[in-house]
Amino acid sequence: MKKLFKNFIIFFVFFFCLAATAQSEIQNNKWVVVGAGPAGIAVIGLLLDLGIEGSSIIWLDPEFDVGRLGHYYETVPGNAPTWMYVEFLTACKVFNDCAPEMIDELKKMDQKTAFPLHVIVRPLRAITQGLLSRVQAIKGSLISLQFDDDLWHVGIESTDKQNVHEQHARFVVLATGSHPKELHYENKQAIPLDLALDKSTLASYLTPTDVVGVFGSAHSAILILKYLSELPVKYIVNFFNKPIVYTVDMGTWVQNQNAGLKGSTAQWAKEVLEKKPPKNLARLKNKPTILRKWLPLCTKLIYAIGFERNELPPINGTNNLIYDDISGIIGPRLFGIGIAFPEKFSYPDGNIEYRVGLKFFMEYAQRVVPEWMLCKGEHAINRFSNMESLFMINVL
Ligand SMILES: Cc1cc2nc3c(=O)[nH]c(=O)nc-3n(C[C@H](O)[C@H](O)[C@H](O)COP(=O)(O)OP(=O)(O)OC[C@H]3O[C@@H](n4cnc5c(N)ncnc54)[C@H](O)[C@@H]3O)c2cc1C
Structure with a gap:
């Protein structure tokens, strides 16, 4: 009886150790990818293509709707x-x-034309659904991130706020996106940039007596000026800091890809705004004297002045996040990608840009994700970029 009991204990300890080893093996290879916008989708696609088991990948986003x-x-x-x-x-x-027909459909369209963004959002939505069935998906938000005992402790709150729990992972990727920057001029109603970028939503905010002030001179600002010039408003005032920049196609590379105007918006700026602007539109250099005179006349304001990184929870107790803008490395086996952590890119002529856009996210991911997989835990950060550098991205 005693011997039987001893054997049972040995068997139990052996089984427990085996289970613990298997558990830590799983944790040792586990990835958590936070964010399901285009950058998160690119990372999940590459990890699966590179042979990481779907069961080792946790994908976290509050909505899973293409960011x-x-x-x-x-x-x-x-x-x-x-x-x-x-x-x-x-x-x-x-x-x-995940979406063979939709990809084929896109291939059949005119490849040189820039269509409305639904042409890419729809295939990305179908791909998201396909990827969700291949990985461990959690609908929720990252609420804490702590590196302890050589593992990341990832705190998650479910989207319905009913559940908070922790996952452990060896690798964490932040593809958590950005939001429009704002200014706050007192007593003036601001129309949120995201809503103003949809013409019919913008129209629903306006009356024919409105004088609308638009801050900025990049893609979003010019697009909104175009919309406003086609809508019944009394007057439009564009406050700008920098002149309009157009994308320059140099054949082998495209300069000003981020900052430069492209497609139908560029065409309108060149042919209408610069040559024969609408009579009810004024473009004014943004200076205190100008603002003092013109702001009181504005009834509504739109800030199209660039994007800043979405707020993240403290990481190892700090909010002062720095990342290497060539490797994407933030910390030990912690990486950033997408519009929140863009790649610094040097053009052959020495010009430097932080590259934002689907094609660039993918090119960057193809270069860095295989390197990330080999990361043993060392920081390997040799060049730093901080939050300030994001303010240089006055892209869209
Ligand atoms: C007006 C406009 C037009 C553009 N046009 C083009 C274009 O024509 N072509 C092009 O290639 N690019 C275009 N872009 C640029 C770029 O492709 C997008 O900005 C892109 O959506 C950025 O992708 P992302 O994955 O980095 O971030 P996002 O799309 O912002 O996705 C981030 C995701 O992370 C999630 N998230 C954030 N915080 C947390 C958290 N704590 N926990 C869990 N999840 C979190 C968010 O909910 C979101 O789903 C455009 C951008 C704008 C603004």
Whole structure:
């Protein structure tokens, strides 16, 4: 009886150790990817293509609806030709397994034209559904992130706020996106940029007596000036800091890809705004004297002055996040990608840009994700970029 009991104890300890080893093996290879916008989709696609088991990947997002593009920008005229979306969609084999017909449809469209963004949002939505069935998906938000005992402790709150729990992972990728920057001029109603970018929603905010002030001179600002010039408003005032910049196609590379105007918006700026602007539109250099005179006349304001990183919970107790803008490394096996952590790119002529856009996210991911997989835990950050550098991204 005693011997039987001893054997039982040995068997129990052996089984417990085996289970613990298996558990830590799983944790040792586990990835958590936070964010299901285009950048998160690119990372999930590449991890699966590179042979990481779907059961080792946790994908976290409150909605799984293609991030900001899916939520707000479907009707916005795209600023990239179709072939750039096709490059994104055909970069991962698993994308084709998820939405083959939609990818083929896009390939048949005019590759040089920049269509409204729904042409890319729809295939991305179908791909998201396909990926969700291949990985462990959690509908919720990252609420804490702590590195302890060589593992990331990832705190998660479910979208319905009913459940908070922790996951453990070896690798964490933040693809958590950005939101429009705002100014706050007192007593003036601001129309949120995301809503103003949809023409019919913008129209619902306006009356014919409105004098609308638009801040900015990049893609979003010019697009909104175009919309306003086609809507019944009394007057439009554009306060700008920098002159309009157009994308320059140099054949082998495209300069000012982020800052430059493209597609139908660029055409309108060149042919209408710069040559024969609407009579009810004034473009004014943003200076205190100008603002003092013109702001009191404005009844509504729109800030199209760039984007800033979405707020993240403290990481290892700090909010002062820095990342290497060439490797994407933030900390030990912690990485950033997408509009929140863009790649710094040097053009052959020495010009430098932080690259934002689907094609660029994918090219960057193809370079860095295999490197991330080999990361043993060392920081390897040799060049830093901080939140301030994001303010240089006055892109859209
Ligand atoms: C008006 C406009 C037009 C554009 N046009 C084009 C275009 O024509 N072509 C092109 O290639 N690019 C275009 N872009 C640029 C770019 O492709 C988008 O900005 C893109 O959506 C950024 O992708 P992302 O995945 O980095 O971030 P997002 O799309 O913002 O996705 C981030 C995701 O992370 C989630 N998230 C954030 N915080 C947390 C958290 N704590 N926990 C869990 N999840 C979280 C968010 O809910 C979201 O789903 C455009 C951008 C704008 C603004």
